[in-house]
Structure formats: structure tokens, C-alpha cells
Amino acid sequence: MTDAAEAGTAVRPGDRVTDAAGADAAGAEPAILTRGLTKRFGRSTVVNGVDLTVPRGSVFGFLGPNGSGKTTTIRMLLGLAGATAGDIRVLGHEMPARAATVLPGVGALIEGPGFYPYLSGAANLRRLDAADGFAPHATRAARVDRALERVGLGHAAGKKMRAYSLGMKQRLGIANALLAPRELIVLDEPTNGLDPQGTREVRSLIRSLASEGTTVFVSSHLLSEIEQMCDHVAVMRAGRLVAQGSLDELRSAGQARVRLEVVTADAAAAEAVLARLTAGAPRIESVPGIESAPGSTGGEWMLGAALPDGLPPETIVSELVAAGVRVRGFAVERASLEELFVELTGEGFDVVQ
């Protein structure tokens, strides 16, 4: 498996993109800033040197496959877990040292909702609000009602939690994040368990929060979701941050990468030519679906490689022909955002469009 980060990805954690995005917010300190954030459990490093910069007022997508360290990072941001190394600043204060200053301004949904099954939805929210030492008692009932209305659970406020569907629990979890005015809302996989209609509602809720100036930090393993909601994005892979920046920057970074594909029966000869011209090992796949041309021996192969800067594609075709490669197909294409993310996060990444 080729390591995408080493294969020449344009945007990397260390790139200026990160800081440019942070400085956009009129000099204000970023909503979230981590430097060298690392978490080890025994010998395994779950989060490894993450430098995250979440600009104020952004809808920030935190993308990565399951098990890439997203939730652990979020737990460290919120002071639930201690970092092995590195610094965290949330809303301009150090975490977890200033948790009592920071957390009242932060609403969160972490790794699914957690509620008492024997209490009603409204009673659950009242309890969590009572736990918040900074939330005034006098306005509790009104704020709980408002949060429930906002996620469309007004009718189910008095129902016991155990009668709630998965989607309703998820909404209640989001309502909990909205109990008080927040500067930052952290939503870990907010559309899990929601039907398409619910997903759409969460999306518009996030937009309406963003339009009020709240910074929203959304984690997901679905690119399509992040692409539809977010203006900034960071990509995690196996505990490392492999890309970060505004969605447009990442998109153009993807577009700048040009790939070429050759379809041929002479895989070995074509591989040698491509390796020489592109200075890298081409990716080879057999193409079972395509019928062999008359007279050909064996199957067909598709070879993929990155097009080096300044090399005209036609040069490659003529070199291939000169080397006796029977070229049956040749294509030059720009990588889509999806392809970029697949390369960044490796194989097995769950990309659903």
C-alpha cells in the first residue's frame, strides 16, 4: 500500500494552508488549536502529533475512517482524556487546565448519545443542565423546551428514553449540546442512526448554528457529509493528520494532481516505460470486464501513474508505442476530492456518495 502522504500529496499538516486558515478569522484566536497532540495507550499511539487549527466561525469537518483517532482527539479536546504530549487551546484557553472556563461555552455530542433510560427526554436534559454548574436554575425548563423544539423533539419531551428510537436519541444528544448558548459545538458523527430526512435536518441545523456565528466541529467518516456541510476540513489517518485546510484549498490541491491511465495487454513493457518516465512505480490492475481484442494473448491491464509536471501526456504515448506497447486506452484525468481522500486515508475508507 502506498503511503498517500509520501506519494506527493499537495496539502500536508505542516503546510502554510493551516496557518492561513487560522489567521482568516480577523486575528481572533482559533476556536481549537492543538500542537503536537499525542495520545498513547500502552504501546499503541492512537493520536500522533496532531496540529489542528479550527478557525472561529467555521464549520469544520473532521474526517477519517473508523479507528483513525477522531473520537480520542475529541475526548482530549474536551478534557475527558489527558494528552500524552502536546498542547490544546480551546476558545483561547488551555485545556484541560481551564476546563471550567472553556466547557460552559462548548456543547458536545461525543460518540453517540448517552442517557438514562428510566428518565424522560426532558428529564434527561434537565439533569445534564443541573450538572452544569454555570447554568441558571431559573431558566432551565425554558431552555430545555427550546432545545427540544430546535431538534424537533417537542412532542416526545415527556416520553421515557427507552421508548426513543435511535434517531430520536441522536437528536436528544444534539439538543443537549444546544442547552445553553455555545461558542463551539462539537458533534461526533451527528448523523449516525438518522434517516435521510433526519440527516437533512441536522445539516440545516448546523448551517443555522454557523449562521449565528457558532463554530461547529463535525466529525464523520463520510466524505459526502463533510463536503455538504463544511467549509474547512481536516483528514485523519491512523492517528495522524494527513491534510487540513479549507475545502476549496483541498479541492484545488486534488485538482492539481493529474493522473494518467494506460490500458494495454503488455503490462510489463508498459510498466517499465511508465516507471522510467514518471519516476515511480505505476499502479497495475487487471481489467477483467473488458473483452480482449482479437488476436491478443492473455488479459488486459490498467496502469495508473501520476503525471509529472511539465511532461506532455502525448510524449508518454509515443514512448509507449516506441517500446512496442499495444496501447488500447489512454486517459489523463484530474483527481476528484473523493479520490484525494481515498488516497489520503488509505484503502478500506468508507466513502459513500
Place this chain on the structure above:
Amino acid sequence: MSSESTGAVPTASPVPAESSRSAANPATASALDARRPRRAIGLGFFLSELAALFRRKRTWAMLAALAAVPILIAVAIRVTDGGDGRGPAFLDRITQNGLFVAMTALVVAIPLFLPLTVGVVAGDSIAGEANAGTLRYLLVSPVGRIRLLVVKFAAAAVFCLAATVTVSLAGILIGVALFPVGPVTLLSGDQVSVGESLLRSLLIAAYVTVGLLGLSAIGLFISTLTDAPVGAMAATVVISIVAQVLGQLSQTEWLHPWLFSYHWLDFADLLRQPVDWSSFGSNALLQLAYVAVFGALAYGRFTTKDVLS
């Protein structure tokens, strides 16, 4: 879906609806959104904790089981007409005075039933929240970890009181119902009125409650060690049994005064005239030491714990 792909550009419907609502009533909205400048001490959260505890069916089932202890004793004695005088302390006095049912029931419940229910509540305190997935939300709310520990311990203490009062009250009621009631002869030979003896029953309930505080602190500490509430409950109950077994062995006599169960059954001193407070005092001191030690351990463990549940 293509209309959804515009990223940060808000779609038409939800946003204006929201902003018009808050614009229509800006005074209410800002009043709602005012925050306390300083963190509340936690009285409101303590009440909410009690509400959550006493809204659980499990809590009421345990209290009902405890209430069944004096009822079973009283009914058994009534049916068999006293028996041959063997059995727990005060048993032989019940037929003469129904007020002794409560004390007999406490003597029966102290070794196993009371520690069992206290172990369930204390062992569940943190581990149960972790298991339900609510611990992370409490901490992020932010509840403050020390505040959470204090409130959990206070709620467990309230349960101890509720449990012993339940046994006493059920004992008094069933005693009044099934046996004659009159002035009580104390261990010192003096007689006290029915009202005074009820007061003494309350005093005994308080004594037993204080005696259970050390076990509650142990349960709270164990509860911070695990995300499995059943394990924490079982471990707490086992510890209470081990302490009592050690208290029975003559080989471990040097250890006896240090066991949290050492004074559990010593409430007889409260049945003298005048009341001998020495065992109440040494019981309270011992329990206080256990609360201090295991409270500190729970603090040390919980304030540095990674909450990954």
C-alpha cells in the same frame, strides 16, 4: 442532493425561521441565555441526583426488600408464638413489646442486606454513569469531577439513611400492628415512654447510617476503577463480607478495631439511660477515617482518569 452541496451557504427555510423567532423576542432570549458568573456549589445537582436515584425502580425494589425483613420476622414470631428464645438480639422481647421488631430487624439486616443495597448504590455511582454513557456528558456539561464525586457520595449517604429508616419504620409499623406496645425497658433497666423509644429508634437508624458511610466511600472508590457497574457492586459487597469474616477470626484480633464493620452492631449503648455516646463517637470517627482515605483515593483516581466510556 445537489442543492445540499453548497457548503456554508445556508438554505432558505430553517435559518430565517430561527432568526425571526429570536428576533421576535430578544429580551426573553438574552434572559434565557444569561450564565451564572460562578459555578453553583451543586445543591441543584444534588437534588437532581436524588431525583434520578429515587426515580429508579431498582431503588424502590431494594427498599421494599429491606422493609420485608422486619415484616417477615414479625409474622414468623406471631405465627410460631415466640419460639424457644434462640436467634438474634432482642428477638425474645418482641412478643412483649412490638417496638423491638425494628431493632431485631436492624440486627438481622446489618450483616448482609444493608451492605448489599448500599453496595449496589455506591458501586453504581460512577461506573453506572460510565456504563450508560452519561458520564462523558456530565463531565463536559461541565459538572467538575470533584463536585461529581461529592454529590455521588452525598446521594449514597442519603440512600443509607433511607435504607435504615425504611427498616426501622417498617419494623415499628408491623410491631404496632401485630404485638402489644407499651413503655420500653432499656438495657439499663430504666423504662422509657413509647415516644422516647421511637426517638431512640431514630437514633439507632442514624447510628447504622453513619456506620455504612465507610462502605459507601469504598464503593465510590471501586466505582471509579471500572466501567462495569455490576463488578463494582459485587466487589463492594464482597469487601463488606470479608471485613465481617475477618472480624470473626480470633487470629486477626489486632485488625478488628480497624475494620469498618467493627462497630456495626454496637448500637446497644444507645439503649441505656443515660445514653452512652462513646460507641457512637468511635463509630463516627472510624467511618470518618474510611471516608477520608477512600474519598482521597477516589479523588486521586477519578480526577486523573481518562474517561473513555
